[in-house]
Amino acid sequence: MNNQRLSEQGLDLLFRQARSQNGWRDRAVDDETLAALYDLVRWGPTSVNSCPARIVFLRSAAAKQRLLPALSPGNVGKVLGAPVTAIIGYDANFHEQLPKLFPHNPEVRDWFAGQPELIEPTALRNSSLQGGYFILAARALGLDCGPMSGFDHQLVDREFFADDGCFPGMQVKANFLCNLGYGDPDKLFPRSPRLSFEEACLLL
Known part of the structure; x- marks a missing residue:
């Protein structure tokens, strides 16, 4: 179905020239952009369309103050300087949404109910996938990202x-954090190397 490809400029925007940001310009991110960001993220594939990611956008100084006690010292300045910090979490009760999200199989909720050993890795794996979509969607909308553990x-x-x-009625746990905004190029570190195809891939 998809026989198109992005231009070289598009690939640069999403991957080759995109950088994880450590410092930020004094430029706000409006709520409409955040809504547009999630509207892209939600279309990315997940197992049985589980969509376990839950996202809290911290925009105000008061909201960020609530986060600061949980941060390692090296991340405090990054969060305070970013226009927005997103908590990417996952709902350990995601299966309760499956009758809505996977309606062509009415038994899908029962695959997970009462099975934490299946719920936890499924929620973590798929919210991590959605976190990757989140970063790419943000870059596609002209934002920079600073994902953090x-x-x-x-x-x-x-x-x-x-x-x-x-999120009332949900059992949400944090996966990772991601600062959002418009990066300050003067605060970037030199780009780190990546593994080559030969080092990281195997053709069988």
């Missing part, structure tokens, strides 16, 4: 997701 997951979960917090 380096935080206390349990603190983030308690602050934002416990006691029916941001």
Whole structure:
């Protein structure tokens, strides 16, 4: 169905010239852009259309202050300087949405219900996929990204997701963080090398 390809300029935008950002220009990201970002992310494929990712966009100083105690010291300045910090999480009750998301199989919820050993890796894997889509969608919309680990997951979960917090009725856990905005090229590190095809791939 897809016999088209992006231009070289498009490939540069998404991959070859895109960089993980450490510093940010003083330029806001409006709510319409964030909504457009998710509207792209939601079309990316996931197992049984599970769509487990849940995203909290921290835009205000007060919201970011709630995150700061969970951050490693090296990430505090990055978060404070970014226009937006997104918490990419996943819903461990994602299977409750499957009758809506996978309607052609009415039994799909029962594949997961009561099976945490299946729920957890499925939710983590597919929310990570959606996190990758998130970064590419942001770049496609002209935003820069600064994805981050380096935080206390349990603190983030308690602050934002416990006691029916941001997503009532869901059991959301943090996966990773991603700063969003318009990067300051003067704050970039030299680009790190990548493995070659021969080092990372095998043709059988």
